[in-house]
Amino acid sequence: MNKWTRRGFIxxxxxxxxxxxxxxxxxxxxxxxxxxxxxxxGEGDQLVNAWVKIGRDNTVTxxxxxxxxxxGVHTSLAQMLADELDADWSKVTAMQAPADGFYVVPDAxxxxxxxxSLDAPRWIEPTYNGLFTKVSQLGDALVTGxxxxxxxxxxxxxxxxxxxxxxMLIAAAARKWGVPADEIVTENSMLTHKASGKAGTYGxxxxxxxHETMPQLxxxxxxxQFKLMEQGIQRLDIPAKVNGTAKFGIDxxxxxxxxxxxxVKAPPVPGAKVETIKADTAKTMPGVxxxxxxxxxxxxxxxxxxxxxxxxxxxxxxxxxxxxDGLDDAGLRARYAKALDAAGDKGGKVLAAKGDAAGAFNGxxxxxxxxxxxxxxxxTAMEPMNCTAWVHDGRCEIxxxxxxxxxxxxxxxxxxxxxxxxxxxNQLYLGGAFGRRLESDYAVQAARIAKATGYPVKLVWSREExxxxxxxxPADTSRFAAGFDxxxxxxxxxxxxxxxxxxxxxxxxxxxxxxxxxIRHAEADMHLRFGSWRSVDHSQQAFFIESFVDELAHxxxxxxxxxxxxxxxxxxxxxxxxxxxxxxxxxxxxPPAGTTRGIALVKAFGTIVGEVVELSMSGGRPRVTKVWCSxxxxxxxxxxxxxxxxxxxxxxxxxxxLYGGITLKDGAVVQGNFNDxxxxxxNEAPEIAxxxxxxxxxxxxxxxxxxxxxxxxxxxxxxxxxxxxRIRNLPIMGHFA
Numbered sequence: 150m151n152k153w154t155r156r157g158f159i160x161x162x163x164x165x166x167x168x169x170x171x172x173x174x175x176x177x178x179x180x181x182x183x184x185x186x187x188x189x190x191g192e193g194d195q196l197v198n199a200w201v202k203i204g205r206d207n208t209v210t211x212x213x214x215x216x217x218x219x220x221g222v223h224t225s226l227a228q229m230l231a232d233e234l235d236a237d238w239s240k241v242t243a244m245q246a247p248a249d250g251f252y253v254v255p256d257a258x259x260x261x262x263x264x265x266s267l268d269a270p271r272w273i274e275p276t277y278n279g280l281f282t283k284v285s286q287l288g289d290a291l292v293t294g295x296x297x298x299x300x301x302x303x304x305x306x307x308x309x310x311x312x313x314x315x316x317m318l319i320a321a322a323a324r325k326w327g328v329p330a331d332e333i334v335t336e337n338s339m340l341t342h343k344a345s346g347k348a349g350t351y352g353x354x355x356x357x358x359x360h361e362t363m364p365q366l367x368x369x370x371x372x373x374q375f376k377l378m379e380q381g382i383q384r385l386d387i388p389a390k391v392n393g394t395a396k397f398g399i400d401x402x403x404x405x406x407x408x409x410x411x412x413v414k415a416p417p418v419p420g421a422k423v424e425t426i427k428a429d430t431a432k433t434m435p436g437v438x439x440x441x442x443x444x445x446x447x448x449x450x451x452x453x454x455x456x457x458x459x460x461x462x463x464x465x466x467x468x469x470x471x472x473x474d475g476l477d478d479a480g481l482r483a484r485y486a487k488a489l490d491a492a493g494d495k496g497g498k499v500l501a502a503k504g505d506a507a508g509a510f511n512g513x514x515x516x517x518x519x520x521x522x523x524x525x526x527x528x529t530a531m532e533p534m535n536c537t538a539w540v541h542d543g544r545c546e547i548x549x550x551x552x553x554x555x556x557x558x559x560x561x562x563x564x565x566x567x568x569x570x571x572x573x574x575n576q577l578y579l580g581g582a583f584g585r586r587l588e589s590d591y592a593v594q595a596a597r598i599a600k601a602t603g604y605p606v607k608l609v610w611s612r613e614e615x616x617x618x619x620x621x622x623p624a625d626t627s628r629f630a631a632g633f634d635x636x637x638x639x640x641x642x643x644x645x646x647x648x649x650x651x652x653x654x655x656x657x658x659x660x661x662x663x664x665x666x667x668i669r670h671a672e673a674d675m676h677l678r679f680g681s682w683r684s685v686d687h688s689q690q691a692f693f694i695e696s697f698v699d700e701l702a703h704x705x706x707x708x709x710x711x712x713x714x715x716x717x718x719x720x721x722x723x724x725x726x727x728x729x730x731x732x733x734x735x736x737x738x739x740p741p742a743g744t745t746r747g748i749a750l751v752k753a754f755g756t757i758v759g760e761v762v763e764l765s766m767s768g769g770r771p772r773v774t775k776v777w778c779s780x781x782x783x784x785x786x787x788x789x790x791x792x793x794x795x796x797x798x799x800x801x802x803x804x805x806x807l808y809g810g811i812t813l814k815d816g817a818v819v820q821g822n823f824n825d826x827x828x829x830x831x832n833e834a835p836e837i838a839x840x841x842x843x844x845x846x847x848x849x850x851x852x853x854x855x856x857x858x859x860x861x862x863x864x865x866x867x868x869x870x871x872x873x874x875r876i877r878n879l880p881i882m883g884h885f886a
Contacts, residue, residue: 296851532580
């Protein structure tokens with residue numbers, strides 16, 4: 150326990166295959182060499198559980214625990230490690246960490262369940278780090294999500310690994326050259342002692358460095374010393390994705406094995422079972438090998454995916470009944486309304502309270518009330534759910550795209566009745582995820598089919614299955630009541646809503662200075678499976694809150710920007726972001742002819758984002774022509790990557806705001822493909838301008854999700870400015886059919 154300091158999980162240097170390996174030796178139960186061979190990439194190259202290796206050829210490899218799903222995390226984390234190492238970026242590469250408990254991400258766990266512990270006094274760190282490492286291992290917390298990779302693992306793991314390796318190399322060179330360590334300079338993977346003229350590469354000292362004592366608390370660079378961090382470095386995964394050599398889950402192959410393909414269909418109403426199937430036609434179709442009634446889904450296995458899917462389409466299945474068989478959108482809204490009615494102005498679970506919100510509202514000189522609704526949303530990642538599985542000799546191997554490889558391993562093991570140690574997860578690139586691949590249902594299906602057939606099977610979901618069997622962003626309804634005093638000051642904010650998936654405070658409106666505030670949750674059954682969707686509850690709550698703030702601004706007869714700014718006296722960083730995006734957009738000057746502007750401000754995953762939308766109503770339908778985005782993430786490590794994530798979040802959120810909506814009929818999802826669940830197309834995509842504010846190098850915010858939440862309210866606020874029509878339920882295009 151006395152070695153479990155915050156930076157003390159960098160604990161060993163070993164020589165493996167001629168490479169200096171900086172490992173994780175002080176974690177509980179570690180055995181040097183346990184992972185030997187698991188992440189070997191070259192002849193004679195054996196690794197132990199490590200974050201970085203330095204080869205004799207002077208190549209630096211960062212072992213990254215987070216998956217690459219388009220967000221550029223392999224580059225950003227390698228960049229942070231390499232900067233602390235003073236490595237030559239042209240000789241740096243990254244590789245995916247194996248699905249092993251030694252690569253759990255306890256700092257990401259702490260970021261969400263105990264943020265306060267990250268800045269604890271040094272004396273308590275041994276307890277906290279030991280606790281959260283063990284918690285992470287018990288919870289299979291090898292997770293990519295929550296915009297946590299850079300701000301948690303990058304900041305608290307990769308930088309430290311690089312700094313520790315650098316000190317070991319210096320110590321080795323100092324010992325060999327017989328010079329003081331503090332006289333040795335490191336730069337571009339070289340060690341130099343200017344006084345003696347001696348120099349060598351990191352590769353030259355890899356073996357000697359492996360015998361040096363690992364520093365437990367290596368000093369980290371000040372921002373003034375950064376050379377790679379804060380630079381827009383080209384992503385390491387671009388070449389492979391351009392030349393087609395990148396391997397995604399759907400590209401999986403097993404050497405020496407001929408794969409068979411599976412297509413599946415689950416009951417349309419959650420909770421139903423497959424009672425009987427009629428498969429006479431499917432049995433006669435070319436290439437069909439097996440037709441399986443798995444109880445909770447039907448599977449067809451064939452020589453090719455298209456053969457399997459076409460045969461599956463001919464099968465008539467009969468399902469058991471459920472209590473939700475007759476549920477439609479009106480019925481769901483009635484459930485939500487009943488829960489909100491029961492809560493009234495004081496009931497439900499209190500999430501935040503200050504003063505007497507109900508009393509202040511009752512005594513207000515001017516009152517504003519509103520109800521907002523957000524629909525279910527599907528993830529629709531470009532790579533549909535898929536998994537390749539092979540069950541043999543009491544073991545299971547899977548090849549897939551997942552955000553949670555250890556959780557997938559445990560889920561598969563449980564489904565097959567074997568130990569987690571008997572399941573091997575091979576992690577591949579993700580063709581999009583947005584939270585959908587935090588679930589392991591598709592991996593479990595593939596493993597069960599492979600066990601039933603006895604040969605390796607590649608399961609691929611159709612787009613229809615992908616849309617209709619998702620873990621959806623929850624539908625939600627939110628009611629507001631706010632009041633102004635006789636002087637026009639906002640004195641009351643009372644809010645109650647029906648869905649609370651993300652407990653991290655997306656509903657929090659405390660950045661605005663309101664003396665009487667009440668925020669409550671009135672739980673209501675939502676029927677469909679739900680899961681994390683990009684930005685989680687921030688996607689609904691930002692729409693609710695920032696749209697209602699806009700309503701209040703107009704009710705007060707004030708400009709929406711000025712109204713917000715006037716409420717941010719106790720939130721100076723929010724104010725700076727708001728002012729920055731207004732300046733970028735030229736707020737206060739007349740917009741181009743035929744356009745209007747809308748504004749919104751949201752803090753999500755530690756990053757404050759302000760967005761202004763420029764919108765045209767040409768032809769009577771809204772068209773977003775430009776978006777300005779200002780963000781304060783503390784400190785941006787890779788400006789190009791950060792900008793790309795803001796842009797991606799904006800486009801993803803714009804799709805949802807304009808078109809996204811999963812609807813119900815007879816308990817089942819109606820939508821099935823992009824014809825009835827459309828996306829923003831290239832000709833609809835707006836021009837996007839992104840600027841960021843570096844305000845705090847110690848506490849970082851995320852990038853993958855915070856750009857999304859402000860876009861829906863900003864668009865709706867611009868529509869109000871153009872038409873006087875207040876959009877209180879999404880999708881927007883449902884109001885302009």
